Amino acid sequence: MWQFIVRRLLYSIVTLLILSATIFVIVRLTGDPVSLLAEAGARPEDLERIHRQWGLDRSWPVQYVSFLQNIVTGELGKSFNYRLPVSELYFQRLPNSLTLGLVATLISILVGVPAGIISAVKVNTWWDTIAKGVALLGLSIPGFWLGLVLILVFSVWLRWLPTSGAGDWRHVVMPSLALGWYFAASMLRLTRSSMLEVLGSEYIKLARLKGLPDVVVIAMHAFKNALIPVFTLAGVNMVVMVNAAVIIEVIFAWPGIGRLLYEGIFNRDFPLVQGVVVMAGFMIVGINLIVDILYAFIDPRIRLTR
Amino acid sequence: MRRSRCVAAALMLIVLASTAASLSSPAGAAARGKLVLAWHAGLASRWLDPQEHDGTATPDNFFTAIHDGLIKNQGTALFDHPALAEKFTIAPDAKSATFTLRKGIKFHNGEPVTPQDVKFSYENYRGAKADVFKKKTERVEIVDDRTIRFHFKEPFLDFAILFGTANVAAPGWVVPEKYYKQVGADGFKQKPVGAGPYRLVRHEPGVKLEMEAFDGYYRPVNVKQLVMTSVPEGATRVAMLERGEADIIYSVPGELVSRVQKLPGVTLAPVLSGSWFLEFPGFQDPKSPFRDKRVREAVSLAIDRRAMNQAESAGFGKVSGNWINNDVQYALEWPEIERNVERAKQLLREAGYPNGFDVDWVTPLPAWYSRGERLIGQLREVGIRARMQTMERGVFFQRLQGGIKEWPGVQIIFHGIRIAGSWSFWYEAHVKCGGFNSRDRLCIKELDAKFEQYERSINPAERKKLAEEIQRAILENHYLVPVFRHAFVNAIGPRVAAQKWQDVFPTITTGYAYPWEDIKLKEQ
Numbered sequence: 024m025w026q027f028i029v030r031r032l033l034y035s036i037v038t039l040l041i042l043s044a045t046i047f048v049i050v051r052l053t054g055d056p057v058s059l060l061a062e063a064g065a066r067p068e069d070l071e072r073i074h075r076q077w078g079l080d081r082s083w084p085v086q087y088v089s090f091l092q093n094i095v096t097g098e099l100g101k102s103f104n105y106r107l108p109v110s111e112l113y114f115q116r117l118p119n120s121l122t123l124g125l126v127a128t129l130i131s132i133l134v135g136v137p138a139g140i141i142s143a144v145k146v147n148t149w150w151d152t153i154a155k156g157v158a159l160l161g162l163s164i165p166g167f168w169l170g171l172v173l174i175l176v177f178s179v180w181l182r183w184l185p186t187s188g189a190g191d192w193r194h195v196v197m198p199s200l201a202l203g204w205y206f207a208a209s210m211l212r213l214t215r216s217s218m219l220e221v222l223g224s225e226y227i228k229l230a231r232l233k234g235l236p237d238v239v240v241i242a243m244h245a246f247k248n249a250l251i252p253v254f255t256l257a258g259v260n261m262v263v264m265v266n267a268a269v270i271i272e273v274i275f276a277w278p279g280i281g282r283l284l285y286e287g288i289f290n291r292d293f294p295l296v297q298g299v300v301v302m303a304g305f306m307i308v309g310i311n312l313i314v315d316i317l318y319a320f321i322d323p324r325i326r327l328t329r
Numbered sequence: 330m331r332r333s334r335c336v337a338a339a340l341m342l343i344v345l346a347s348t349a350a351s352l353s354s355p356a357g358a359a360a361r362g363k364l365v366l367a368w369h370a371g372l373a374s375r376w377l378d379p380q381e382h383d384g385t386a387t388p389d390n391f392f393t394a395i396h397d398g399l400i401k402n403q404g405t406a407l408f409d410h411p412a413l414a415e416k417f418t419i420a421p422d423a424k425s426a427t428f429t430l431r432k433g434i435k436f437h438n439g440e441p442v443t444p445q446d447v448k449f450s451y452e453n454y455r456g457a458k459a460d461v462f463k464k465k466t467e468r469v470e471i472v473d474d475r476t477i478r479f480h481f482k483e484p485f486l487d488f489a490i491l492f493g494t495a496n497v498a499a500p501g502w503v504v505p506e507k508y509y510k511q512v513g514a515d516g517f518k519q520k521p522v523g524a525g526p527y528r529l530v531r532h533e534p535g536v537k538l539e540m541e542a543f544d545g546y547y548r549p550v551n552v553k554q555l556v557m558t559s560v561p562e563g564a565t566r567v568a569m570l571e572r573g574e575a576d577i578i579y580s581v582p583g584e585l586v587s588r589v590q591k592l593p594g595v596t597l598a599p600v601l602s603g604s605w606f607l608e609f610p611g612f613q614d615p616k617s618p619f620r621d622k623r624v625r626e627a628v629s630l631a632i633d634r635r636a637m638n639q640a641e642s643a644g645f646g647k648v649s650g651n652w653i654n655n656d657v658q659y660a661l662e663w664p665e666i667e668r669n670v671e672r673a674k675q676l677l678r679e680a681g682y683p684n685g686f687d688v689d690w691v692t693p694l695p696a697w698y699s700r701g702e703r704l705i706g707q708l709r710e711v712g713i714r715a716r717m718q719t720m721e722r723g724v725f726f727q728r729l730q731g732g733i734k735e736w737p738g739v740q741i742i743f744h745g746i747r748i749a750g751s752w753s754f755w756y757e758a759h760v761k762c763g764g765f766n767s768r769d770r771l772c773i774k775e776l777d778a779k780f781e782q783y784e785r786s787i788n789p790a791e792r793k794k795l796a797e798e799i800q801r802a803i804l805e806n807h808y809l810v811p812v813f814r815h816a817f818v819n820a821i822g823p824r825v826a827a828q829k830w831q832d833v834f835p836t837i838t839t840g841y842a843y844p845w846e847d848i849k850l851k852e853q
Contacts, residue, residue, distance in 0.1 A: 105374045105375075274562045276562070289371070290373070
């Protein structure tokens with residue numbers, strides 16, 4: 024077991040190294056950030072001064088090593104734009120993103136899972152057709168459009184909810200709906216297909232032959248097994264929602280990490296973009312590591328396979 | 330008779346007493362209510378520190394609330410509105426400038442604004458055009474506890490205009506030396522202390538600034554709380570206005586202008602902003618069709634400027650004849666250029682292009698691509714076939730700085746800029762050989778020679794004459810082709826007391842709503 028954990032840990036470190044190198048190179052491929060930090064077409068000496076000030080005059084390998092050293096010491100560099108440590112900015116915004124991500128995940132589960140179960144149980148009925156329609160709409164309606172429609176209806180026409188920003192619970196409703204809607208659709212589809220697969224399995228047929236009532240078969244036998252991939256997806260979805268709800272956070276002026284990333288990209292704020300991506304990478308890799316280890320505990324065959 | 334004299338004397342005393350009371354009462358004491366501005370981009374902390382002014386038109390929106398300069402652009406004053414300085418004089422030989430501070434002015438932390446703070450702010454300044462000030466300044470002399478004098482190595486005629494234009498440079502914007510040194514440059518950006526009408530109460534980097542009227546300001550401040558919140562999405566800003574969550578919003582998207590116009594109590598504020606014009610990089614190359622003046626003129630005649638203004642600025646822009654804004658010193662007024670497709674075709678025929686020619690790329694300033702498409706459509710009507718090149722904003726500026734090698738072949742750059750202060754900043758940026766934006770793309774020797782003469786001259790009449798000659802030459806030779814001045818369309822909510830939009834946006838050299846202290850809310 025320990026060998027398995029160590030091996031997985033090493034894989035995770037290699038993944039993070041590849042991620043850090045990739046994001047380091049990609050942000051630099053977008054061009055020189057100094058052209059956005061200085062006045063339009065500033066004098067060469069000003070540009071040189073800013074290059075020196077931010078350490079951008081050093082070679083890429085030197086900058087990369089410095090970036091890795093910062094990560095190891097828990098520093099993610101200093102934002103060009105905000106002149107604050109990236110970690111400070113990240114953790115300032117994290118509570119807002121966690122709130123949004125949690126509520127959106129809840130919405131996606133509360134809508135997607137029951138609808139998926141009903142759709143699978145009532146397969147090929149009008150219930151199923153409605154659920155499939157909802158899933159199709161959820162996956163195809165762009166978040167920015169849904170966000171704007173929600174603002175128009177609930178803020179401007181009905182005046183029930185504030186348009187944007189963070190504050191009390193009313194501020195969370197629309198952004199989490201707009202964000203959770205898409206993920207609810209994907210949860211619905213996965214729950215449906217997972218349930219259909221389980222419902223067609225031999226042990227469910229046996230349970231039915233034993234004369235167990237439908238509710239018991241679905242709730243006690245099918246549902247529990249069908250939910251494993253669904254909750255794995257929910258976990259990954261939540262990490263994505265916390266770290267990359269860029270469009271929704273911009274539409275609703277929600278002060279979260281997605282918007283921080285957007286601002287970083289928009290201003291070519293290298294340390295900020297690198298920091299946010301690396302933190303998201305840490306979260307995803309970390310969650311996958313935990314899930315892998317838990318699976319290995321549950322199913323010994325997993326830790327025996329290389 | 331005696332009785333009426335007594336009454337008159339008593340009345341006079343009451344008037345004098347109330348005047349004295351109003352003068353001695355704190356500026357922000359009578360302030361009330363809350364004003365929310367929905368800002369159209371992120372809120373960068375570096376915009377809160379005048380010491381690192383980035384030379385763009387953006388930071389002055391914030392400086393004018395938190396900080397103050399000795400002199401500044403305000404209302405119709407281009408650069409010389411007395412602010413922290415009650416008066417200033419420039420020596421006749423332009424080799425020194427003397428400022429006298431107002432009595433009793435303070436920073437938000439209660440410390441007095443002293444000549445030493447002015448000296449520190451000037452000498453420590455490292456933002457846009459810092460090198461110009463450093464190169465030309467011999468020393469800064471503190472004359473007495475309210476007077477400070479700047480001595481220059483040579484006549485520095487543009488000193489006041491550079492010093493006092495908030496959206497060009499900011500060495501004249503005073504920061505408290507002691508506090509600045511204590512918290513450091515980065516700390517200052519998080520918790521700036523200034524001498525402006527509003528003191529910062531809360532700062533959420535990138536998200537929100539909450540400010541409160543400063544009691545010690547030397548002018549009355551009308552609104553108690555000023556909140557600037559970043560709302561990048563245009564439709565959300567409009568919804569905030571409709572719902573009363575914001576009182577002023579910047580940058581109404583074109584497609585929502587008509588909706589905003591119909592909102593009860595809302596006033597649209599279409600502030601004239603930057604000028605848009607065409608450049609033909611490397612036009613002096615013998616292989617370039619733009620080497621021929623007739624071709625450049627044909628391009629100019631092919632443009633339907635009114636249609637462009639209508640489509641791109643809902644008609645609120647201005648079809649002007651010059652490529653330089655007319656709100657800067659020595660800008661030349663030039664008649665509107667009418668579209669004439671037939672004449673354009675004839676000029677192309679005369680220049681040897683009866684079937685037109687191909688332009689490799691038309692590159693508009695990112696991300697104003699729709700106006701690039703409109704331009705291409707209009708050029709096509711006279712036989713000039715072009716494709717549009719889009720690029721990320723940073724890349725665009727980087728390529729401008731790269732000079733002619735970055736713009737090979739036949740190209741048109743569709744610029745949009747706003748520079749306040751003087752016409753010379755425009756020339757220096759966009760025409761001068763080696764200039765900070767033009768690099769080696771144009772290099773018109775005779776104009777550069779005249780510009781050098783302009784810079785050397787200390788005779789205002791001669792400078793004005795040279796400025797006009799240079800601008801006339803550019804326009805008559807179509808070295809640059811003016812298109813239009815676009816409008817920065819903002820909106821004012823019903824709670825703000827304004828008869829007309831200019832009451833809230835009175836400063837002609839900016840698109841922003843300062844002076845902030847003058848904005849009033851309606852009686853509840």
